[in-house]
Amino acid sequence: MSSASGIPPPPSYVCAKCDQPLVRGKVVASYLGSEFPIELWKCPECGKVLVPRELATGRMLQVEQALEDK
Numbered sequence: 270m271s272s273a274s275g276i277p278p279p280p281s282y283v284c285a286k287c288d289q290p291l292v293r294g295k296v297v298a299s300y301l302g303s304e305f306p307i308e309l310w311k312c313p314e315c316g317k318v319l320v321p322r323e324l325a326t327g328r329m330l331q332v333e334q335a336l337e338d339k
């Protein structure tokens with residue numbers, strides 16, 4: 270019984286510095302003095318977090334707007 274068909278494999282990111290495959294995990298992002306938990310890819314070796322472009326131009330912008338609206 271194969272039930273996993275149709276599910277795309279997870280993207281594999283590699284740390285440019287350590288050449289280690291990044292792992293997915295919860296990190297605390299800090300933006301404009303506010304901290305919020307978020308799930309991102311990070312390097313198990315050096316802890317560098319990969320911020321996808323869509324996140325940098327999308328959700329981060331919403332956070333900024335929310336803070337300004339306060």
Ligand SMILES: [Zn+2]
Binds near residue numbers: 288289314315316317
């Ligand atoms: Zn690294």
